[in-house]
Amino acid sequence: MENTFKPHITLTREQTELREKMLSEVSKSDYKAVSFRLTDTLTVSPFSEYEDIFLLMEEDFDDLTTVKKGFTELRTAAAEAAEKKYCNSGGATAERIYDIIAKEAKLSPFGKDKLMKREFELAVHFTMARGLGKELFDAAKRTKKKIIIVADTIYPRNVIVRMLSACGYEQADELVVPSELKGSVTDHKALYDAVLAKAGVAPAKLLHIGGDVEADVETPIMNGSRALLLSGTIPLMARSGRLRGFVQAKHIYDYDKADYLALHGAFGIYAAYLFDIPVSKSPQSDFCANEYMLGFIVGGTARITGMRPADKFQTKLLAALSENPEALQGMEDMEKLFHFHFDGHLEKYGFKDCDMPLRFFAEHSAAGDRAIFQSRLDPTDFAGWTERTKEPKLAPVHARKVKSSITAKLADKLFPPGTKVRNIADAMLVKMKGRSH
Numbered sequence: 001m002e003n004t005f006k007p008h009i010t011l012t013r014e015q016t017e018l019r020e021k022m023l024s025e026v027s028k029s030d031y032k033a034v035s036f037r038l039t040d041t042l043t044v045s046p047f048s049e050y051e052d053i054f055l056l057m058e059e060d061f062d063d064l065t066t067v068k069k070g071f072t073e074l075r076t077a078a079a080e081a082a083e084k085k086y087c088n089s090g091g092a093t094a095e096r097i098y099d100i101i102a103k104e105a106k107l108s109p110f111g112k113d114k115l116m117k118r119e120f121e122l123a124v125h126f127t128m129a130r131g132l133g134k135e136l137f138d139a140a141k142r143t144k145k146k147i148i149i150v151a152d153t154i155y156p157r158n159v160i161v162r163m164l165s166a167c168g169y170e171q172a173d174e175l176v177v178p179s180e181l182k183g184s185v186t187d188h189k190a191l192y193d194a195v196l197a198k199a200g201v202a203p204a205k206l207l208h209i210g211g212d213v214e215a216d217v218e219t220p221i222m223n224g225s226r227a228l229l230l231s232g233t234i235p236l237m238a239r240s241g242r243l244r245g246f247v248q249a250k251h252i253y254d255y256d257k258a259d260y261l262a263l264h265g266a267f268g269i270y271a272a273y274l275f276d277i278p279v280s281k282s283p284q285s286d287f288c289a290n291e292y293m294l295g296f297i298v299g300g301t302a303r304i305t306g307m308r309p310a311d312k313f314q315t316k317l318l319a320a321l322s323e324n325p326e327a328l329q330g331m332e333d334m335e336k337l338f339h340f341h342f343d344g345h346l347e348k349y350g351f352k353d354c355d356m357p358l359r360f361f362a363e364h365s366a367a368g369d370r371a372i373f374q375s376r377l378d379p380t381d382f383a384g385w386t387e388r389t390k391e392p393k394l395a396p397v398h399a400r401k402v403k404s405s406i407t408a409k410l411a412d413k414l415f416p417p418g419t420k421v422r423n424i425a426d427a428m429l430v431k432m433k434g435r436s437h
Helices: 013-027 058-062 071-085 094-105 109-125 131-142 157-167 188-199 213-222 233-239 243-250 258-274 291-303 312-323 325-342 356-364 367-372 379-388 406-414
Strands: 033-037 146-150 174-176 206-210 226-229 422-424 427-430
Touching (some): 013 131, 013 206, 013 226, 033 131, 058 109, 071 094, 174 188, 188 213, 206 213, 233 243, 233 258, 243 258, 243 356, 258 291, 291 312, 291 356, 291 367, 312 379, 367 379
Parallel strands (some): 033 146, 033 206
Antiparallel strands (some): 226 427
């Protein structure tokens, strides 16, 4: 769905500069075409985990088979098998994945198609436009650039078109579906060539925007185009503090269960809306030293459940959050967004451990975050809070596999000493001046 909600959060100077520079770059007359990666650049999900919509399909699957394995387990394994089997011939597609599932689960052709269409339905419903991605798209359209979208997804073209329409991207000029190229999924040059062919312009007249350093920045630049890196919202959220690692450390073995779908949804909304424009981690803070963010994920996640605080101190913390205007606005916005995205889908799974952000804040708060609420707590309560606070156990959290030191390798390869490079936060604006390829 197209994202029309604007969080009531004040952008940092760094975020404002980044947004303005990216919009300015896209609008330049130097470019006649702009290409965008679809996933995480133009679209995001209100869920935080890749498997979440599969969990919503377990009952559909149970109605079609008698196998003991759950759908999420089979669907994940089938995707991995398809990626491996077809890595040199277009990669995994929905059809290939469901062929494997049908064989494993002994599904009839009718059952296979019904299940696959259910995934398409959920994928379209839960795909939303990324705020900054949509602004960049609109700026490119407004300045009469030809727009090409690289649809890096397993879904067929007709489903992708539905997603684009639902998110407000129906005015794109061309669509490149990597699986239709039939080549290696790791052949970034072939994909770039396909984009350039669709653009119909000289390499220097093409600007590409995406979140993968190697595919979306290195490859276009090495072939004479220019590029903007727009980091994914989930990795940005995961790196912003210790909260996500704390939650996953508590649920090493069961975080992928449907019991935690509401918690996944809270993290997904937090990432999609508050890390849309990349923001840097702040020292001594797990919430970018931002009262609105803290209220959004800590107070808001507790609020959506209607839960009662576990003890008197948690009650006082929630009261302190409610007395802070920015934190209170964050709480209210989380509640509004959670119901907008998930009403009718998650209630039957419950709200297990949606108080974990509040528990984390009460037991493991960073010094900078405590300081925000010092004036709103009794001195004795605040002193006791500081004394009780301890370092949490953390699990490593990675939204995707990343090659080690990829940014350093890119810099060494592309920008030797003397080359002018502009890096802003996690989004990197890369320009090549006076350099031939």
